[in-house]
Amino acid sequence: MADFIFFNSYLILFCPLLSFVVIGLGHLRSDNTFVGKFAITLSALSCGYALITALTYFIAVMGHGQGDVYPAKMALDSAWLNFSPTLTANMGIYLDPISVMMLIVVSVISLLVNIYSVGYMKGDPSFNRFFSLLALFSFSMLGLVVSSNILQMFVFWELVGVSSYALIGFWYEKPSAVAASKKAFIMTRFADAFFLLGILLVSFQSGSFSFQILNSPETAALLNKNFLFAGMSINMLTLGTLLIFCGGWGKSAMFPLHVWLPDAMEGPTPVSSIIHSATMVVAGVYLTARMFPLFAASESTLFVIQCIGAFTALFAAVIAITQMDIKRILAFSTLSQLGYMIFSLGAAKVCAEGGHHESSINILGYSAAMYHVFTHAFFKCMLFLGAGAIIHAVHSNDILKMGGLKSLMPKTYWSLLAACLAIAGVFPLSGFWSKDAILLASLQSGHYITFLVGLMTGALTAFYMFRFFFLIFHGEARSELHDVHEDPWMTWPIIILTIPTLFAGLLEHFFIIHVVPPQLDEAAHFVHPSWLPWIATLAAVLGIGSAWLLYGKGKTETAARLKDMFGSVYTLVYNKFYVDEVWLFITHKILFNCIAAPIKWFDRKVVDGSMDLTGWLLQVGGKGIRFSQNGQLQFYLGVTLVGVFMFFFLG
Amino acid sequence: MSLSHYIALSLILCGIGLFGMLTRRNLLGIMLSVEVILNGANINFAAFAHFKAADPVAGAIFPIFVMAVSACEIAVALAIILSMYRHRKRLDVYRLEKLNG
Numbered sequence: 001m002a003d004f005i006f007f008n009s010y011l012i013l014f015c016p017l018l019s020f021v022v023i024g025l026g027h028l029r030s031d032n033t034f035v036g037k038f039a040i041t042l043s044a045l046s047c048g049y050a051l052i053t054a055l056t057y058f059i060a061v062m063g064h065g066q067g068d069v070y071p072a073k074m075a076l077d078s079a080w081l082n083f084s085p086t087l088t089a090n091m092g093i094y095l096d097p098i099s100v101m102m103l104i105v106v107s108v109i110s111l112l113v114n115i116y117s118v119g120y121m122k123g124d125p126s127f128n129r130f131f132s133l134l135a136l137f138s139f140s141m142l143g144l145v146v147s148s149n150i151l152q153m154f155v156f157w158e159l160v161g162v163s164s165y166a167l168i169g170f171w172y173e174k175p176s177a178v179a180a181s182k183k184a185f186i187m188t189r190f191a192d193a194f195f196l197l198g199i200l201l202v203s204f205q206s207g208s209f210s211f212q213i214l215n216s217p218e219t220a221a222l223l224n225k226n227f228l229f230a231g232m233s234i235n236m237l238t239l240g241t242l243l244i245f246c247g248g249w250g251k252s253a254m255f256p257l258h259v260w261l262p263d264a265m266e267g268p269t270p271v272s273s274i275i276h277s278a279t280m281v282v283a284g285v286y287l288t289a290r291m292f293p294l295f296a297a298s299e300s301t302l303f304v305i306q307c308i309g310a311f312t313a314l315f316a317a318v319i320a321i322t323q324m325d326i327k328r329i330l331a332f333s334t335l336s337q338l339g340y341m342i343f344s345l346g347a348a349k350v351c352a353e354g355g356h357h358e359s360s361i362n363i364l365g366y367s368a369a370m371y372h373v374f375t376h377a378f379f380k381c382m383l384f385l386g387a388g389a390i391i392h393a394v395h396s397n398d399i400l401k402m403g404g405l406k407s408l409m410p411k412t413y414w415s416l417l418a419a420c421l422a423i424a425g426v427f428p429l430s431g432f433w434s435k436d437a438i439l440l441a442s443l444q445s446g447h448y449i450t451f452l453v454g455l456m457t458g459a460l461t462a463f464y465m466f467r468f469f470f471l472i473f474h475g476e477a478r479s480e481l482h483d484v485h486e487d488p489w490m491t492w493p494i495i496i497l498t499i500p501t502l503f504a505g506l507l508e509h510f511f512i513i514h515v516v517p518p519q520l521d522e523a524a525h526f527v528h529p530s531w532l533p534w535i536a537t538l539a540a541v542l543g544i545g546s547a548w549l550l551y552g553k554g555k556t557e558t559a560a561r562l563k564d565m566f567g568s569v570y571t572l573v574y575n576k577f578y579v580d581e582v583w584l585f586i587t588h589k590i591l592f593n594c595i596a597a598p599i600k601w602f603d604r605k606v607v608d609g610s611m612d613l614t615g616w617l618l619q620v621g622g623k624g625i626r627f628s629q630n631g632q633l634q635f636y637l638g639v640t641l642v643g644v645f646m647f648f649f650l651g
Numbered sequence: 652m653s654l655s656h657y658i659a660l661s662l663i664l665c666g667i668g669l670f671g672m673l674t675r676r677n678l679l680g681i682m683l684s685v686e687v688i689l690n691g692a693n694i695n696f697a698a699f700a701h702f703k704a705a706d707p708v709a710g711a712i713f714p715i716f717v718m719a720v721s722a723c724e725i726a727v728a729l730a731i732i733l734s735m736y737r738h739r740k741r742l743d744v745y746r747l748e749k750l751n752g
Binding site: 638 | 748
């Protein structure tokens, strides 16, 4: 039975693909409700099968692993490309705790977002295109999480990039949307180029693409050697893992490649919700977790991951405080939370203390990151869906134009309150448990700075989320609002998402015990300092309290005075530390002028010139030869005769 | 009359024909010149058959073939020339240069 279910698990991917093909290629009328119903049905089928597969997996592996570790199952594995007898790229479905967790997250959120989009996209002329692209995205993301080897993952990795590109630029009549989609695609592609290099390096050395082989200790030992490059001695393991992490660096929008994510908010809100908060952007975290045993073998890689994650978490949280656009606040919040996950993965290693050269693996960081992926997906998706509902009602993105929506949208109000409390990390909501686990992991890793950064980010998160919340819902309406209503298509998915937001905390024990990296289960155990949850809660309460003081009544006067006090700092933060401008300078001034312009000259003058010369020579030659073909019969005859005589006498 | 006389005759006929082909401006004249060349060749065949061949019949058959083929060819060529004349109202080959490059 279990084998039968596993064998048919390709159906999880097949349903959204079918939806994409039928809606995308079928010439369906846009104004009927068939498209929405069809997309929701197939999404529900996929989601249902994913849940069945998850259930079967847990029943099948429960009690079969060594200790608490659940073994991985290869549900499906077939050869796709045969490079050589020893090197084959497979397509497969690989089930282990994290991929099953992601399967559930992606399929459930995809279903809810499909339902929501029926309400949100109602009346849009490109209704069908939206649903087909959404289905394409679901297909690619589900394929990514179940990948059995790194090449398959790369294929689906690019597919999610393409669908993200198409959906960010969904309203392609807006120039800003087109620019944002190009920015997102080019930035992630830039990072993916390094990812591909990393795949080549690691797979070439280990002779395999399969995660099981790449994650084995033998591969790490094989790669752990130095080679000389330009006079520097480079460790191949560190280089390979860092290159692979570059893929995640771009996809998960870590500093300084984060600039595409806030701009990606130009897409429709359901897209931001599923792609740019809940699923696609955690692909980088997922990749790191998937390759974790290999990453963990290189101390420097984990250190880089931890630093970059912590920095991004704080950096984005600071920017989020000043933003005024409802979706940008959430985008920076997503960045900050992604930073949390990444630094938690990096923290899954304990600093060598004193004379001890060996450092041990602290698996809590890994479990905590995966747990935060899980909880964050639900509450952040919900925040975005709520923001979409508000935008739909108010027809503006500016939080200063909102306010007083509490009585007008009560269901959204209470749901978003749960989500904001969860992301702020208030007991006993889901975010509290996952953040607590992450903070504990960073404390145990011995990098106390990242712990403090995590704590500070927690307080900032609470502050900006409640600033967002109070400005939208409390006080008086700050602009003319008419016909504000809650569309049931849009409200119900939000309400359903409160369930995991409220109760995902119950799964903490499960995640800590069972979601652990393979081959690294003999880690040391650490004590849980009892003061940690209090400190975390204190930080959250501090953040919420100061938000209440500044914006509690929906007023902005105190905040405006504060803003004037910190004029230049405020401008700096409001403009996102001018990172976008730095990128623009690099691309326009340096890349375009110093590299692209000479290459263009070479192409136009040298490459095109040589081709033009060849064509010109042929034309001139042709003109010369034309004279001989003058249409005079007797000229031809004479030439023939002369030829015959020459052949006869000379030949 | 020896073989060389016949060969000389056929050579002269060929020369006359070639000269005619190269110099005549009228398409019909060129056709006539072609016939003259063919007859020169026929004389050549007949002469060699008479003087050299073991079985003179073989040599005699060839001129008959040539005559039959040239009769067909003339029929076709005259048809073309006729329609060309109807179309262009002249048969001056210097003017018929539509097929130039």
